[in-house]
Amino acid sequence: MASADGDSGETRLLLATQAEVVAGIDRLFDQLLSVPADPRERLYQAMRHAAIAGGKRLRPLLVRAAGDLFHVDHRVSLRVGAAVEAMHVYSLIHDDLPCMDDDDIRRGKPTVHKAYDEATAVLAGDSLHALAFEWLCDPATSADPFVRSELCCELARAAGPAGMAGGQMMDLAAETSDFDLRTVTRLQQLKTGALIAFSVEAGAILARIPPEGRTPLRGYARDIGLAFQIADDIMDVEGDEALAGKALHKDDAAGKATFVTLMGLERAREQATALVDQAIAHLSGYGEEAALLRAIARYVVERDH
Amino acid sequence: MASADGDSGETRLLLATQAEVVAGIDRLFDQLLSVPADPRERLYQAMRHAAIAGGKRLRPLLVRAAGDLFHVDHRVSLRVGAAVEAMHVYSLIHDDLPCMDDDDIRRGKPTVHKAYDEATAVLAGDSLHALAFEWLCDPATSADPFVRSELCCELARAAGPAGMAGGQMMDLAAETSDFDLRTVTRLQQLKTGALIAFSVEAGAILARIPPEGRTPLRGYARDIGLAFQIADDIMDVEGDEALAGKALHKDDAAGKATFVTLMGLERAREQATALVDQAIAHLSGYGEEAALLRAIARYVVERDH
Numbered sequence: 001m002a003s004a005d006g007d008s009g010e011t012r013l014l015l016a017t018q019a020e021v022v023a024g025i026d027r028l029f030d031q032l033l034s035v036p037a038d039p040r041e042r043l044y045q046a047m048r049h050a051a052i053a054g055g056k057r058l059r060p061l062l063v064r065a066a067g068d069l070f071h072v073d074h075r076v077s078l079r080v081g082a083a084v085e086a087m088h089v090y091s092l093i094h095d096d097l098p099c100m101d102d103d104d105i106r107r108g109k110p111t112v113h114k115a116y117d118e119a120t121a122v123l124a125g126d127s128l129h130a131l132a133f134e135w136l137c138d139p140a141t142s143a144d145p146f147v148r149s150e151l152c153c154e155l156a157r158a159a160g161p162a163g164m165a166g167g168q169m170m171d172l173a174a175e176t177s178d179f180d181l182r183t184v185t186r187l188q189q190l191k192t193g194a195l196i197a198f199s200v201e202a203g204a205i206l207a208r209i210p211p212e213g214r215t216p217l218r219g220y221a222r223d224i225g226l227a228f229q230i231a232d233d234i235m236d237v238e239g240d241e242a243l244a245g246k247a248l249h250k251d252d253a254a255g256k257a258t259f260v261t262l263m264g265l266e267r268a269r270e271q272a273t274a275l276v277d278q279a280i281a282h283l284s285g286y287g288e289e290a291a292l293l294r295a296i297a298r299y300v301v302e303r304d305h
Numbered sequence: 306m307a308s309a310d311g312d313s314g315e316t317r318l319l320l321a322t323q324a325e326v327v328a329g330i331d332r333l334f335d336q337l338l339s340v341p342a343d344p345r346e347r348l349y350q351a352m353r354h355a356a357i358a359g360g361k362r363l364r365p366l367l368v369r370a371a372g373d374l375f376h377v378d379h380r381v382s383l384r385v386g387a388a389v390e391a392m393h394v395y396s397l398i399h400d401d402l403p404c405m406d407d408d409d410i411r412r413g414k415p416t417v418h419k420a421y422d423e424a425t426a427v428l429a430g431d432s433l434h435a436l437a438f439e440w441l442c443d444p445a446t447s448a449d450p451f452v453r454s455e456l457c458c459e460l461a462r463a464a465g466p467a468g469m470a471g472g473q474m475m476d477l478a479a480e481t482s483d484f485d486l487r488t489v490t491r492l493q494q495l496k497t498g499a500l501i502a503f504s505v506e507a508g509a510i511l512a513r514i515p516p517e518g519r520t521p522l523r524g525y526a527r528d529i530g531l532a533f534q535i536a537d538d539i540m541d542v543e544g545d546e547a548l549a550g551k552a553l554h555k556d557d558a559a560g561k562a563t564f565v566t567l568m569g570l571e572r573a574r575e576q577a578t579a580l581v582d583q584a585i586a587h588l589s590g591y592g593e594e595a596a597l598l599r600a601i602a603r604y605v606v607e608r609d610h
Contacts, residue, residue, distance in 0.1 A: 039478040047466070099424045133457055160432050172424055179344075
């Protein structure tokens with residue numbers, strides 16, 4: 001899944017861990033979303049359609065990598081990863097709706113409102129949204145209620161109007177507004193950055209690292225979040241729809257300001273690389289235990305989908 | 306707002322407390338949903354449109370009444386009431402969408418997708434959903450992280466596919482299925498019962514009453530939840546649209562099985578009254594401190610909207 005860098009140890013570590021996380025998330029979703037024998041069957045099938053077997057699982061991978069810094073049990077970081085991924089999948093289902101981005105294909109499959117119907121898609125998204133919190137605040141996530149409550153609080157902030165949902169609202173406004181670089185940066189920090197930041201911070205929360213001890217991780221998350229979005233904007237221009245598993249070239253068609261339209265391809269590429277270097281520099285206080293976080297930072301801009 | 310029973314002390318208590326809760330919830334929403342000066346302004350305006358100045362605030366009233374049993378600070382029960390009400394309002398916004406129940410009027414005003422647009426309605430609902438959790442797990446709700454995490458967990462269960470969202474899915478299926486009384490009862494326990502049950506139980510959670518001490522309250526909540534829905538079905542047949550502030554006579558038009566179509570008006574009315582008596586009987590272990598809960602139980606079937 002990662003590209004370039006050939007067979008360096010870091011790439012091998014990334015590929016192996018990503019494969020483990022991808023399989024673990026699918027297994028967990030399969031258990032947590034088992035289909036009831038009642039009229040809600042269609043709702044669960046729709047959630048499974050969107051949640052299982054798809055995506056790079058970047059957010060669960062970040063929970064795992066950040067948790068590894070503090071020796072968090074892999075089963076615990078996987079569980080929190082499933083909660084973050086459920087939140088991410090819900091946002092994809094709603095963003096794909098006809099009244100939003102109106103997309104037919106996601107992760108190489110029909111979107112939920114295409115495979116099922118719009119009402120089921122709204123409710124499948126709403127259900128995954130609630131389940132993310134249910135899974136987080138279950139004692140199976142942490143025996144420590146302080147940890148559970150802090151996870152819920154941070155996830156709620158990352159998902160709400162000051163996070164993902166607010167960012168999507170700005171994204172809709174972007175089609176009819178003339179946003180400058182500062183506003184596009186803020187839009188992306190909300191729309192994708194907040195959940196990426198939560199994923200990284202969750203590893204530290206699980207280990208009860210106090211807020212002041214999380215500063216380097218916050219810097220890392222902010223930088224890779226922006227680098228990720230710049231790379232996404234570049235892929236929207238240059239990418240291969242078959243590999244991406246979704247429609248591309250949409251921003252340009254909509255006349256929307258993106259990092260690429262505002263900076264040009266070359267400067268956008270340079271900026272993404274600079275952000276990755278800066279993200280890695282934030283980890284200078286850590287040794288080998290941060291190898292995975294470093295590898296993810298590079299992967300974020302080198303991936304081909 | 307309450308009807309019948311004339312000027313008994315119980316009705317006076319209900320009216321006075323409801324007025325206090327209604328004003329308190331509006332005040333809290335006004336503070337918690339203050340509009341930012343950025344492109345998310347429309348999102349916040351849409352949330353305010355749906356959340357402020359509307360509704361009977363039954364759920365916050367239940368949090369307050371149950372909290373009163375255990376001397377919970379009124380500011381705290383109001384805050385938790387705002388979180389439950391946010392969850393309720395989000396569900397109304399999404400249920401009203403064209404792809405769901407397709408309603409134009411709610412609480413006497415245009416629905417959010419009519420006053421704004423569909424995308425904004427989806428995101429306003431999503432935002433209130435996340436905010437409910439954000440407000441609950443804030444230390445301002447309780448200094449005790451165990452209380453915060455339990456509130457989040459119970460609210461997530463009440464909102465998700467095994468609660469409100471699952472019930473709405475069953476409700477959509479009801480239009481094309483031939484549900485029997487058992488299935489309609491289960492549908493309503495999920496769709497409206499779960500959040501009503503949470504509202505009552507939250508009062509006990511705030512006072513750290515352990516689950517085994519909450520049995521009478523659970524019985525009370527189950528009974529008034531069903532009575533509330535039976536009364537709603539009766540109003541859908543007999544009610545006044547102007548008073549209800551929403552479209553009525555929709556179930557019949559859709560050929561949907563309801564308590565009224567399955568039991569007939571007379572038996573439905575008897576059943577609602579029997580449930581209220583049973584709900585009040587669950588409170589026999591409590592004295593004067595449960596007067597408000599008793600008054601709410603009667604109000605639930607006697608209200609005219």
